[in-house]
Amino acid sequence: MFKVTVCGAAGGIGQPLSLLLKLNEDITDLALYDLVNAPGVAADLSHINTPSKVTSYLGADQLPGALMGANLVIIPAGVPRKPGMTRDDLFKINAGIIRDLATAAATHCPKAFMLIISNPVNSTVPIVAEVFASKGVYDPKRIFGxxxxxxxxxxxxxxxxxxxxxxxxxxxxxxxxxxxxPTIVPLLSQIQPHQSFTQEEIEALTKRIQYGGDEVVKAKDGAGSATLSMAQAGARFAKAVITAALHGATGIVEPTFVDLDADATNGAAIRAEIQGLQHFALPVELGKDGVERIHSIGSISDYEKQLLSGAVSELKGSIQKGVDFVRASL
Structure with a gap:
């Protein structure tokens, strides 16, 4: 038995994500939670002939039922930025949503793997970590951005x-x-299989990877953002976690934003390389309990070192913003 709960299942990311999760035959129970439309999404998906049972949970009163017994919780919940809304306004709304969902998860499924999609990930993952820590159930191996x-x-x-x-x-x-x-640092010098690039290609590729979401927003003419590709990415990472946890598969490595304390062996050394940051995205080897090993940055080019320095500076503020938000509301 493996239960997966999607919080925000009726949204732009939540619906295609839930579809992709329904196709994963390792999942036996797919619980869909949202404030609106969750029953309709669940009814639609329940007709797909894969093993999982699909259930719906509507509104905050039903959230405990959605989370009870979950092995993995994936959270794409949140609101898009609207006209006239500042980034601080957006942060406060989404941060509050994530805090409340994390509080419920810490109460009803504290051992579940927590997969956070809701933006800004650089702040929402520390929010979840702080909430779980405040409840005395924090396991850094099980929380992923x-x-x-x-x-x-x-x-x-x-x-x-x-x-x-x-x-x-x-x-x-x-x-x-x-x-x-700018916090996204592609290590093109470590691409596998190896490829050679001109410096012009490296800089163009780096910028496109960092700001690829803008292409989608522009193409959708302000009517949305990257929902379908984000759903595929979320389902891919969920599959990796499930495969490692359920089947004991080894050698599964995916970059993800984690607490470096999740790796007692390598975490401190890695943190020393990035000015003491607690959370950072790195290639992570997954195991049955979540984080098995965090890989170090390794040898990188001078250009990548410059990018890394800028990323570290910006991440400090983003991480602290999430921590401060939770501590101020406890």
Missing amino acids: ITTLDVVRASRFVTDIKAGSVNPVTTRVPIVGGHSG
């Missing part, structure tokens, strides 16, 4: 430059740092 979309984009965008010579499915570009603009 999903940065997989950056990885997916990198593989695709490299293919656009190396047309015909690179397979986007098997191309791997490590992404470190965070999950917003």
